[in-house]
Amino acid sequence: MDHIEALEYIRDSLKFGSILGLDRIESLLERMDNPHRKLKYVHVAGTNGKGSTVAFISSILMAAGYKVGTYTSPSIEKFNERIRVNGEDIENEALARITSDIKGLIDDMESKGEENPTEFEITTALAFQYFMDKECDIVVLEVGLGGRLDSTNVIDTPEACVITTIDYDHMEILGNTLALIASEKAGIIKSGSEVVMYPQANEAEEVILRRADSLGARVRKADFDSIHILSSDVFSQTFNYKGLLALTIRLAGLHQTRNAAVAIEAALLLSEKGWKIDEEAIRRGLDSARWPGRFELLCEEPIFIADGAHNSQGVAMLRNNLEHLFPDKKITFIMGVLADKDYAEMVNEVAPIAQRFITVDVDNKRALPCEELAEIIEELEIEAIAAHDVNAGIKLAMLLAGWDGIICSFGSLYYVGKVREYFGNN
Numbered sequence: 001m002d003h004i005e006a007l008e009y010i011r012d013s014l015k016f017g018s019i020l021g022l023d024r025i026e027s028l029l030e031r032m033d034n035p036h037r038k039l040k041y042v043h044v045a046g047t048n049g050k051g052s053t054v055a056f057i058s059s060i061l062m063a064a065g066y067k068v069g070t071y072t073s074p075s076i077e078k079f080n081e082r083i084r085v086n087g088e089d090i091e092n093e094a095l096a097r098i099t100s101d102i103k104g105l106i107d108d109m110e111s112k113g114e115e116n117p118t119e120f121e122i123t124t125a126l127a128f129q130y131f132m133d134k135e136c137d138i139v140v141l142e143v144g145l146g147g148r149l150d151s152t153n154v155i156d157t158p159e160a161c162v163i164t165t166i167d168y169d170h171m172e173i174l175g176n177t178l179a180l181i182a183s184e185k186a187g188i189i190k191s192g193s194e195v196v197m198y199p200q201a202n203e204a205e206e207v208i209l210r211r212a213d214s215l216g217a218r219v220r221k222a223d224f225d226s227i228h229i230l231s232s233d234v235f236s237q238t239f240n241y242k243g244l245l246a247l248t249i250r251l252a253g254l255h256q257t258r259n260a261a262v263a264i265e266a267a268l269l270l271s272e273k274g275w276k277i278d279e280e281a282i283r284r285g286l287d288s289a290r291w292p293g294r295f296e297l298l299c300e301e302p303i304f305i306a307d308g309a310h311n312s313q314g315v316a317m318l319r320n321n322l323e324h325l326f327p328d329k330k331i332t333f334i335m336g337v338l339a340d341k342d343y344a345e346m347v348n349e350v351a352p353i354a355q356r357f358i359t360v361d362v363d364n365k366r367a368l369p370c371e372e373l374a375e376i377i378e379e380l381e382i383e384a385i386a387a388h389d390v391n392a393g394i395k396l397a398m399l400l401a402g403w404d405g406i407i408c409s410f411g412s413l414y415y416v417g418k419v420r421e422y423f424g425n426n
Helices: 003-016 023-031 050-063 092-111 119-133 178-188 202-214 255-272 279-288 312-325 343-353 370-378 390-401 413-425
Strands: 041-045 068-071 083-085 138-142 160-163 194-197 218-221 227-232 237-241 244-249 296-300 303-306 331-335 354-360 384-388 406-410
Touching: 003 092, 003 119, 023 092, 023 119, 041 050, 041 178, 050 068, 050 138, 050 255, 050 279, 068 119, 083 119, 092 119, 160 178, 160 255, 178 202, 194 202, 194 255, 202 218, 218 255, 227 255, 237 255, 244 255, 244 279, 255 279, 255 312, 296 413, 303 413, 312 343, 312 406, 331 343, 331 390, 343 354, 343 370, 354 370, 354 390, 370 384, 384 390, 390 406, 390 413, 406 413
Parallel strands: 041 138, 041 160, 068 138, 160 194, 194 218, 303 406, 331 354, 331 406, 354 384
Antiparallel strands: 068 083, 227 237, 237 244, 296 303
């Protein structure tokens, strides 16, 4: 099996759907001699901000001199980027070798009448084996969906549990109240855990604290009142946090200072537990952290920002950032969405600052056709043009906005890669 065949095998398992539960992955990992039990973790759950927080924590740990595995999803440009060690994607050779071994084990599971693992479960098992082979000191592990029954939750008590901001998303699976969603996210908390929490709405926070208390887990909460922003633009932000002065991050958007504060608290917690992380590592780690497709500036004339916001809370943050950086400016939005998202609310959120919308098709079987999205937008008496193709949408947006305009693409992470590819090629 070469890496192309390995990717085809993994993607073919999408036919088994996305089914929460730990039985399948536990059976597979048992056959692999449980590589996940030979590693240490920072486990990160939440609705928004998981990826950026993972990037900050991983970068701080690397700056401290540790070999760091990072597991994230979905991919933006290629599958390999989901599994990284010290910032480097998994090699094609390792991807092919480990997947080939996993396939043999899954064949054995099927022969014994067991269910076939899902795409995410296979990818998670692949990541565990790769991180063990690479002898990672620690793995920053992002939850795929929910937490309690997510494949990543097969791990034992991690060095730290991190819970980012919680909002309404995947409600058909996780529940239709913040309390129910928070309960699923809080499922990563284990007996004796150390928990770092992004301050939540009361309904969600009470659930997390109750779960932590029942398991004897200590919770520390980031203090957003201690964030004092010194400067902020589309290139970088500098801020003070508690006793740490003039910290710089290269991720734009005011919400990223909050994600950085959560990462700082995680680093301080790890330091208290014996990990050698000093102030300089925190400073250098924050400065070097990168996370593509999150309020990312891709062009300056016109200004073009790509953002992966795909739920109401994320889009509210996006609007707040645009209004802060470009007051009194109207934005040309490029928008593509999945049909199971609350796209009407997302449109309403940014409508007051929109000059026009260019709608595009997302390459996903759950995508909403761009014509339907355009019709919904036109009901608000805002110009909306269905461009279908992402590249065509970008070209049209740049033509209409002019060299001094502002363009922002958002709505789904599943087409951010194509947007970044366009600017990489042009």
